[in-house]
Amino acid sequence: MKEIVLKTKNISKYFYDPVQFQVLNDISFNVYKGEFLTLVGKSGSGKSTLLYCLSTMDTDYTGELDILGDKITGQKPNELADIRNKSIGFIFQFHYLLPEFSSLKNVMLPALKLGKYSPKEIEERAYHKLEILGVEDQALKPANKLSGGQQQRVSIARSLINDPDIIMCDEPTGNLDSRNTQIVFEIFQKITHDFGQTIIAVTHDLDFANKSDRTIELADGKIVATHLN
Amino acid sequence: MQKANLEIAITHIVTRKKQTLVAALGVTIGLSIYLFMNSLTNGFDKFQNAETFKSTAHIKIYKDDEQTKPLSKYENSRALIINSQIVNNSKKIINPLQLISIIKKEPYITDVIMQVDFSAFYNKGTAQVKGTGNGVNIAEYNSMFNTQKYMKAGSISDLQNNMNGIILGSGIAEKLGVRVGDNISVSSSFGVGKNLKIVGIFELGSSMVDNAKSFVNISTAQQFLKESSSYVNTIYANTVDYNNSTEYMNRLQQLTNYTVEDWKTTNADIMAISSTRNIMFGAISFAILVVAAFGIYNILSSTITQKINDIAILKATGYRGSDVIQIFITEALIMGLIGAAAGLLLGSLLIFIMQNVYVGGPVGYFPISFEKSLMMESFLIGIFVTLFAGYFPAKKAADVDPVSIFRK
Ligand SMILES: Nc1ncnc2c1ncn2[C@@H]1O[C@H](COP(=O)(O)OP(=O)(O)O)[C@@H](O)[C@H]1O
Ligand SMILES: [Mg+2]
Numbered sequence: 001m002k003e004i005v006l007k008t009k010n011i012s013k014y015f016y017d018p019v020q021f022q023v024l025n026d027i028s029f030n031v032y033k034g035e036f037l038t039l040v041g042k043s044g045s046g047k048s049t050l051l052y053c054l055s056t057m058d059t060d061y062t063g064e065l066d067i068l069g070d071k072i073t074g075q076k077p078n079e080l081a082d083i084r085n086k087s088i089g090f091i092f093q094f095h096y097l098l099p100e101f102s103s104l105k106n107v108m109l110p111a112l113k114l115g116k117y118s119p120k121e122i123e124e125r126a127y128h129k130l131e132i133l134g135v136e137d138q139a140l141k142p143a144n145k146l147s148g149g150q151q152q153r154v155s156i157a158r159s160l161i162n163d164p165d166i167i168m169c170d171e172p173t174g175n176l177d178s179r180n181t182q183i184v185f186e187i188f189q190k191i192t193h194d195f196g197q198t199i200i201a202v203t204h205d206l207d208f209a210n211k212s213d214r215t216i217e218l219a220d221g222k223i224v225a226t227h228l229n
Numbered sequence: 230m231q232k233a234n235l236e237i238a239i240t241h242i243v244t245r246k247k248q249t250l251v252a253a254l255g256v257t258i259g260l261s262i263y264l265f266m267n268s269l270t271n272g273f274d275k276f277q278n279a280e281t282f283k284s285t286a287h288i289k290i291y292k293d294d295e296q297t298k299p300l301s302k303y304e305n306s307r308a309l310i311i312n313s314q315i316v317n318n319s320k321k322i323i324n325p326l327q328l329i330s331i332i333k334k335e336p337y338i339t340d341v342i343m344q345v346d347f348s349a350f351y352n353k354g355t356a357q358v359k360g361t362g363n364g365v366n367i368a369e370y371n372s373m374f375n376t377q378k379y380m381k382a383g384s385i386s387d388l389q390n391n392m393n394g395i396i397l398g399s400g401i402a403e404k405l406g407v408r409v410g411d412n413i414s415v416s417s418s419f420g421v422g423k424n425l426k427i428v429g430i431f432e433l434g435s436s437m438v439d440n441a442k443s444f445v446n447i448s449t450a451q452q453f454l455k456e457s458s459s460y461v462n463t464i465y466a467n468t469v470d471y472n473n474s475t476e477y478m479n480r481l482q483q484l485t486n487y488t489v490e491d492w493k494t495t496n497a498d499i500m501a502i503s504s505t506r507n508i509m510f511g512a513i514s515f516a517i518l519v520v521a522a523f524g525i526y527n528i529l530s531s532t533i534t535q536k537i538n539d540i541a542i543l544k545a546t547g548y549r550g551s552d553v554i555q556i557f558i559t560e561a562l563i564m565g566l567i568g569a570a571a572g573l574l575l576g577s578l579l580i581f582i583m584q585n586v587y588v589g590g591p592v593g594y595f596p597i598s599f600e601k602s603l604m605m606e607s608f609l610i611g612i613f614v615t616l617f618a619g620y621f622p623a624k625k626a627a628d629v630d631p632v633s634i635f636r637k
Contacts, residue, residue, distance in 0.1 A: 048636070052632045052635070055545070057544075057545060057630075057631050057632050058632050077549070077550060078549050078550070078551075081544065081547050081548065081549045081550075082547060082549075083547075084545065084546065084547045085546060085547020085548075086547070090545050090546065092635060096538060096541075096542050096635075097542075098237075098539045098542060098543075099539075100240055100241075100244045101240060105236075109233060109237075109543070109546065110546040110547055112231070112232065112233035112236075113231065113233055113546070113547050113548055113552070114547070115231075119232065158546070170635070
């Protein structure tokens with residue numbers, strides 16, 4: 001029996017502005033430890049919206065979300081912040097590094113918040129993550145001096161710094177060329193298969209999705225298909 | 230505080246040096262003006278009080294005029310004939326020594342003296358000046374008012390036990406054209422006349438006093454009033470804190486039927502002017518601090534608008550709302566501390582410059598005072614205003630919804 005790390009039960013969500021419409025419709029699925037899961041679907045099908053609900057940042061939905069066996073739905077903002085800090089890593093399409101901080105500092109920030117290790121240990125760990133991503137030579141450069149591919153790799157390193165159980169990505173390769181896309185894919189495989197962490201990635205790159213462990217397809221806010229690849 | 234929050238705040242400050250300095254400069258100007266203006270009012274008040282206490286005690290006890298009362302037994306009944314007049318009673322305080330010993334037992338009293346005042350006419354040849362004679366024990370009087378300091382000529386000790394001596398205000402001496410050692414004739418409204426020898430001339434710097442006041446011994450004054458040696462009409466007392474005089478006045482009033490009046494009541498007009506001035510200066514300096522606060526508010530708001538992505542990322546990666554507030558409050562505090570420190574320096578410099586401006590006359594150097602407690606107060610108010618101004622943008626930042634930022 002595979003261990004469930006994330007579970008949704010009948011998640012639905014509406015937008016009311018400009019007109020009422022249902023963006024998510026009765027979404028239920030499980031995600032397992034060590035799994036590399038992709039969410040696909042046409043633009044506007046609700047992939048990002050679903051990911052934000054899973055990420056605990058959007059709490060305005062009905063249904064239930066469980067992460068690592070705990071009910072997340074209904075928890076307070078501070079508790080959700082702590083769960084994100086400890087158990088969830090994020091990778092976005094548009095990199096989202098803090099531009100004035102060095103790559104190393106960017107990677108360190110979530111760990112400094114968590115406070116599990118001393119700042120010195122955190123620095124060593126952050127450097128190690130940058131090494132895994134092959135950008136350790138960029139460690140001391142300000143983030144805004146890096147190329148797009150380098151920035152994305154730094155932000156992957158940041159998502160890994162607290163050894164989260166789940167890593168969530170919204171179009172992680174959307175802005176990258178094929179070479180960098182291939183690098184990111186290989187890293188994701190390593191994370192899931194070697195380190196046993198779970199990845200949930202939204203993508204519209206079907207090649208990329210086909211190479212993941214499982215793909216869930218959304219259309220108009222509904223799950224329309226699930227493929228084991 | 231989380232070290233990471235401090236680091237983020239400092240990085241924002243360092244990478245936005247210009248904005249930081251503009252915000253700090255606002256605080257600097259606001260705080261230095263606040264300090265300067267309040268030092269001015271303090272200096273004025275101190276100067277004025279010092280002037281006042283050259284010839285006024287904190288508390289004065291005397292017998293007030295009594296009005297005739299209607300002969301009606303009933304409080305609310307209509308009075309028949311009232312031609313209310315001052316009862317021509319003596320101003321005598323009965324058994325003054327007993328009253329003084331009662332007053333002296335009060336813990337807040339530092340000094341008590343008694344005095345015999347009379348209306349005096351100073352004559353030399355055909356020239357005449359009208360004024361007030363004060364019968365005092367000059368040694369006691371000196372310990373209360375430090376009169377020796379204001380002697381232009383002669384010495385107060387020459388009046389001690391000299392029943393035929395007088396110390397004149399400088400204005401009187403000038404008008405009569407007399408000097409120490411000369412004799413003048415002094416008469417009272419009771420028709421008593423005496424030839425007195427001038428043993429000293431004082432100048433307080435207030436023409437009201439210098440043109441009218443003279444000192445003689447108590448028994449001399451009693452003779453001018455045709456009164457016995459037990460006659461006293463005024464008792465003066467000093468207290469530990471003249472700012473509290475009103476409270477002491479009320480407590481002393483419980484002990485005696487005579488009228489107890491504190492210096493604030495006696496000088497109500499001056500007090501009104503000074504409190505108007507204090508309110509005006511206070512309002513102006515506070516308004517300037519508020520403008521400085523707006524500077525902080527503006528710059529922090531613009532930082533937050535520019536850093537909204539950073540805030541969203543921090544929140545996404547687990548920073549709490551309270552962390553975000555801490556970050557931006559810290560930034561406000563750093564701006565405030567830099568600004569306030571510079572403001573104290575600038576304010577002190579302004580005060581120092583004014584202290585060396587010579588005004589002349591009885592004022593001497595410009596009366597502006599340099600007080601540690603006011604420096605502390607200005608600093609704290611400056612920091613408080615900064616924190617207050619910083620809180621609102623910080624709260625706004627804490628409430629940023631990261632999803633709405635990531636969707637853009
Ligand atoms: N804040 C919002 N208010 C109203 N409608 C929204 C909002 N955010 C997204 N939508 C709409 O919800 C639908 C799903 O959006 P999204 O989840 O971003 O789709 P996807 O990521 O699959 O392209 C789209 O039609 C989009 O226009
Ligand atoms: Mg999307």
